[in-house]
Amino acid sequence: MFFNISPNFTVIYNALHDSLVLVDKETERSLREGNLANIPSDSKEFKNLLRTGVLVEDNVDEDSLLQKKRLELSLSHKYMGLWLSLTNKCNLACKYCYQSTRALMEGEDLSPERWHKVYSYIIRKVKEGLKVITMTLYGGEPLLNPSMALRIIKDLDLLAQEFDVVSGVGLITNGTVYNDDVGEIFERVFQVQITIDGPREVHNERRPFKSGEGSFDVIFNNLVKIIDRHKTRVSLRVNVDEHNVDYVEDFINMLAELRLRDRIAGIDLSPVQPDQAVRYVPFKTSKNYYEYYINISRKIVDLLEYAVEKGFKIGRVITWWPCMCKLKQSYAVDEKLNLYYCPGFMYSPVGYIGYISQDDVVLVSAAKERIVTNIPSCAYNCKLGPVCYGGCVYLESLGIPVCPYILYGEEYLERLVRAYVLSRYREVIARAGDSGGRQGY
Amino acid sequence: MVVIVLEQRGDTKPAGCIIYCSLCFIYGRDSGA
Numbered sequence: 294m295f296f297n298i299s300p301n302f303t304v305i306y307n308a309l310h311d312s313l314v315l316v317d318k319e320t321e322r323s324l325r326e327g328n329l330a331n332i333p334s335d336s337k338e339f340k341n342l343l344r345t346g347v348l349v350e351d352n353v354d355e356d357s358l359l360q361k362k363r364l365e366l367s368l369s370h371k372y373m374g375l376w377l378s379l380t381n382k383c384n385l386a387c388k389y390c391y392q393s394t395r396a397l398m399e400g401e402d403l404s405p406e407r408w409h410k411v412y413s414y415i416i417r418k419v420k421e422g423l424k425v426i427t428m429t430l431y432g433g434e435p436l437l438n439p440s441m442a443l444r445i446i447k448d449l450d451l452l453a454q455e456f457d458v459v460s461g462v463g464l465i466t467n468g469t470v471y472n473d474d475v476g477e478i479f480e481r482v483f484q485v486q487i488t489i490d491g492p493r494e495v496h497n498e499r500r501p502f503k504s505g506e507g508s509f510d511v512i513f514n515n516l517v518k519i520i521d522r523h524k525t526r527v528s529l530r531v532n533v534d535e536h537n538v539d540y541v542e543d544f545i546n547m548l549a550e551l552r553l554r555d556r557i558a559g560i561d562l563s564p565v566q567p568d569q570a571v572r573y574v575p576f577k578t579s580k581n582y583y584e585y586y587i588n589i590s591r592k593i594v595d596l597l598e599y600a601v602e603k604g605f606k607i608g609r610v611i612t613w614w615p616c617m618c619k620l621k622q623s624y625a626v627d628e629k630l631n632l633y634y635c636p637g638f639m640y641s642p643v644g645y646i647g648y649i650s651q652d653d654v655v656l657v658s659a660a661k662e663r664i665v666t667n668i669p670s671c672a673y674n675c676k677l678g679p680v681c682y683g684g685c686v687y688l689e690s691l692g693i694p695v696c697p698y699i700l701y702g703e704e705y706l707e708r709l710v711r712a713y714v715l716s717r718y719r720e721v722i723a724r725a726g727d728s729g730g731r732q733g734y
Numbered sequence: 735m736v737v738i739v740l741e742q743r744g745d746t747k748p749a750g751c752i753i754y755c756s757l758c759f760i761y762g763r764d765s766g767a
Binding site: 336338342 | 735736737738739740741742743
């Protein structure tokens with residue numbers, strides 16, 4: 294896939310090798326025309342194009358190789374990703390919180406006994422070949438159950454020491470809980486995500502404490518302390534819909550003025566999912582959920598470009614790596630050990646697929662297996678197929694068309710990729726331009 | 735001629751992203767350096 298980055302440069306993404314390669318326009322032209330006379334086969338540029346899969350032998354069927362690779366990954370015993378709810382209690386009352394619509398939520402903490410079952414399941418999988426485990430601590434507000442958070446982190450560390458396993462624990466928190474009891478948690482997780490929905494008044498309106506009091510000052514003060522005291526990467530998430538979208542630029546400006554751009558790992562702007570909360574409609578100008586989702590997704594691209602302009606990093610937007618729904622051993626797990634496709638479905642009967650019992654997973658239907666193995670036919674005949682693999686299971690359950698062409702169109706998709714590349718490699722690109730086109734890595 | 739490899743991720747690092755997912759930050763958006 295080719296993405297235009299600037300008048301002089303293009304970025305090529307190769308899904309089979311998960312590589313991003315910057316080339317100048319002349320090289321792009323040679324590659325598009327299949328005219329390799331300008332790229333000597335003994336040059337390091339040629340070798341790099343070969344290594345990253347941009348150049349392949351004529352008889353290589355890349356589509357088939359990618360399909361095979363993706364299926365092998367989805368069915369692999371080597372990887373496990375769990376989103377684990379430590380409690381469904383929360384001290385905030387966010388207006389759009391999806392928990393208001395979820396029938397299976399009953400107000401409990403994850404108990405040590407239940408964690409022991411999850412841990413036993415993980416150990417059993419390790420003995421069967423599990424090598425990489427990523428655990429996301431989730432809720433509710435997971436830090437309302439801090440002893441369990443620490444226990445999980447310590448247990449997984451011990452597991453990694455005892456067996457040949459790589460483990461990483463991430464934390465999704467609302468940022469309201471930071472004290473001596475949780476300092477070690479922040480020290481030991483590999484990534485933290487904290488959500489702030491805009492400038493003070495906007496955030497306070499959307500994410501107040503249960504008492505009705507605004508949470509902005511508490512969260513912002515905690516954020517600054519956390520990035521001061523811990524080396525852990527902290528990313529900021531802004532949940533965006535038509536009620537706060539016009540204030541996000543102000544918020545980005547505020548973060549820039551406070552010189553936070555080099556201190557936070559990145560900014561992630563995420564659409565509030567349509568229909569996720571009772572008595573909350575995320576749109577005011579769009580006519581329906583479908584129109585809203587497209588509009589807000591595109592406005593987010595505008596805002597991400599703005600954030601990058603201000604020097605912030607943003608997340609990578611394309612990869613061949615399937616989402617957790619498509620990975621056999623990956624689940625969202627609530628505190629009662631019910632299993633769901635992904636956190637989008639947490640506590641929802643629609644996404645309920647089974648439970649953890651003793652040291653094993655019990656699936657109640659073949660739906661998970663179907664989703665893991667079935668790639669819709671459109672993905673095989675589409676330029677974006679390698680990074681789309683048929684789309685988001687959660688959005689599909691809401692009846693929202695998930696095709697990236699519909700969501701972004703080529704223009705917005707290219708802008709998204711360009712923003713990512715610029716957020717990480719602006720200096721590399723500048724140097725390549727300054728070198729007069731003689732630089733090859 | 736400019737050919738610069740910006741990224742080439744190995745199979746063992748599930749840190750990439752997909753186009754739609756706004757929920758997942760382990761398998762979803764990798765908002766970090």
